[in-house]
Amino acid sequence: MPEGHTLHRIAGRHRSLFAGHRIAVSSPQGRFAADAELLDGRTLRTVEAYGKHLFYRWVDAPNLHVHLGLVGTFRAFTGDGPAPTAGTRLAMVNTETDPVATAYLAGPMTCRLVDDDEIAAVIAKLGPDPIASRRGRAAFVAGLAKRRKPVSAVLLDQSLLAGIGNVYRAELLFLLGIHPATPADAIDEATASALWDLTVDELRIGVKLGRIVTVRPEEIGARLYVYKREGLPCRRCGTEIRIDEVGARSTWWCPVCQPVGVRANNEEQT
DNA sequence: TCTTTATGGTGAG
DNA sequence: TCACCCTAAAGAT
Numbered sequence: 001m002p003e004g005h006t007l008h009r010i011a012g013r014h015r016s017l018f019a020g021h022r023i024a025v026s027s028p029q030g031r032f033a034a035d036a037e038l039l040d041g042r043t044l045r046t047v048e049a050y051g052k053h054l055f056y057r058w059v060d061a062p063n064l065h066v067h068l069g070l071v072g073t074f075r076a077f078t079g080d081g082p083a084p085t086a087g088t089r090l091a092m093v094n095t096e097t098d099p100v101a102t103a104y105l106a107g108p109m110t111c112r113l114v115d116d117d118e119i120a121a122v123i124a125k126l127g128p129d130p131i132a133s134r135r136g137r138a139a140f141v142a143g144l145a146k147r148r149k150p151v152s153a154v155l156l157d158q159s160l161l162a163g164i165g166n167v168y169r170a171e172l173l174f175l176l177g178i179h180p181a182t183p184a185d186a187i188d189e190a191t192a193s194a195l196w197d198l199t200v201d202e203l204r205i206g207v208k209l210g211r212i213v214t215v216r217p218e219e220i221g222a223r224l225y226v227y228k229r230e231g232l233p234c235r236r237c238g239t240e241i242r243i244d245e246v247g248a249r250s251t252w253w254c255p256v257c258q259p260v261g262v263r264a265n266n267e268e269q270t
Numbered sequence: 271t272c273t274t275t276a277t278g279g280t281g282a283g
Numbered sequence: 284t285c286a287c288c289c290t291a292a293a294g295a296t
Contacts, residue, residue, distance in 0.1 A: 003277050052278075070278040071290050087290050107290035109279060158279090165277045212277075227277085248284075249278090273295070282286085 002052055002068040004163020005206030008131045010074050011049035014056075017076060017094060017101035018044045024093040028084040029106075035113050036090065038062060044092075051126045051162025053110075055119050062113035065122065066090075069109025076103040126162040130200040131207060136161075141192040144184045151187060152180035153247040161196075163203060167227045170252045171214040172198055174225045179258045180244070180251050226252040 025039040043059040056064035068074065079099035084091050090105040105111060114122075127143065128136025143160040144151070154160060155169040164172075173180055176195055178187070187195070206212050213223045215235065225235055230243035234254040243252050 006277080068278080069289065070276055071288090072278090073290075085291080089289090107288095109289070156278090167277045271296080273293100275293080276291095278288105280287085283284090 002070075002072065003165035003168055003203075003206070003212065004049075004051060004129065004131055005203050005210075005212065007049040007052050007054055007068070007163070008207050009210055010076075011047045011054060013076055014047045014074075014092075014103060017078070017097075017103070018092060019046050020044070021094045021096040024091075024095065026091045026093075028088040028091055029086065032089050032111055038113065039064065049129075050123050050132060051129050051158055052165075053122055053126075062115060063119055065110060065112050065114045065119065066105065066108055067110035069107070072106065072108035074103060074105050076101065078102075126158050127160040129162040130196070131163060131203050134200055137193060137196040140196045141189055144187055144192045144195075145189070147184040149184060150181045150246055151178060151184045152251050154184040156247065156249070161199065164199065166249055166251070167212050167224065168199070168202060168206075170227045171212070171224055172202060174254060174258060175202075175214060177258055179260050180246055180253050181260070226254060228252065 020043065022041055022043050023039070024041065025036045027033040027036040039058060039061050042061040045057045045059055048055045048057070052067060054066040056066070058064070078101050081102045084104050085106060087106045088104045089108060089111050092103045094101040128139055130136065140161055144154065147154045147160075152169055152173060155164050155172065156166070170180070172195065175198060176191065178191070202214055211223070215222045215225060219235075222235065226241050229241040230252055232241055233239065234241055234257060237254065237256045239254055239256040241252055241254055243250055
């Protein structure tokens with residue numbers, strides 16, 4: 001499910017399954033039916049991911065912009081896949097390859113046709129995507145220094161950094177020993193820089209593994225340090241993990257490993 | 271068979 | 284800050 005790593009995984013998979021082929025496009029649910037007709041039978045040129053957004057570029061047809069939101073899912077199959085569910089907004093089928101390839105999109109927040117300018121406008125509102133490019137550290141560090149809100153809230157701001165979601169924000173702050181309520185502008189430059197570097201590394205691990213795994217060294221069955229672990233012992237110090245609301249969303253932290261204050265644990269820097 | 275929950279974002283007030 | 288959108292899987296009954 002969707003943080004930045006998921007979208008880049010989907011883009012890569014869909015490029016390999018569909019790009020360069022004529023694609024049968026339909027809307028089993030019906031809500032995208034009129035637009036699907038404009039894409040049906042067209043050749044998909046490529047698929048791009050930026051932050052949590054997906055862009056499908058076609059030959060002689062408008063671009064498709066998809067954002068999964070909280071509940072959206074994109075499932076892909078090769079060979080005989082299942083029939084689409086009733087909620088399938090968009091179905092793409094490539095019969096030009098053997099085995100055939102199918103993708104079903106359900107529950108997206110956004111599924112619309114756009115022109116190139118609209119894609120540019122979407123990207124212009126986003127901060128650097130650490131998966132798309134390692135460049136962006138300076139902009140991120142400068143952006144943090146300008147914001148007074150708690151760093152845990154700021155990390156979800158896609159205009160500062162595109163692709164981080166609720167899991168990564170909790171895990172990244174744990175790894176650096178930063179209390180979630182720390183004002184963003186109270187974080188020193190070295191720590192902010194380390195936060196960017198760690199974000200790049202963790203998101204890329206997520207793309208590679210296909211899921212968010214921050215625990216190191218990898219323990220059997222353990223993927224995350226704090227996310228959704230309230231009341232359970234911290235994997236490093238045994239203290240009960242806490243949960244609180246930040247910006248209307250839950251976040252989790254260890255009160256010992258992430259003390260109030262600005263002291264960062266820079267052991268993650270190598 | 272319900273009810274709940276979710277890794278997200280927008281727009282109204 | 285809150286209501287709301289969207290679907291599917293997991294959990295409760």
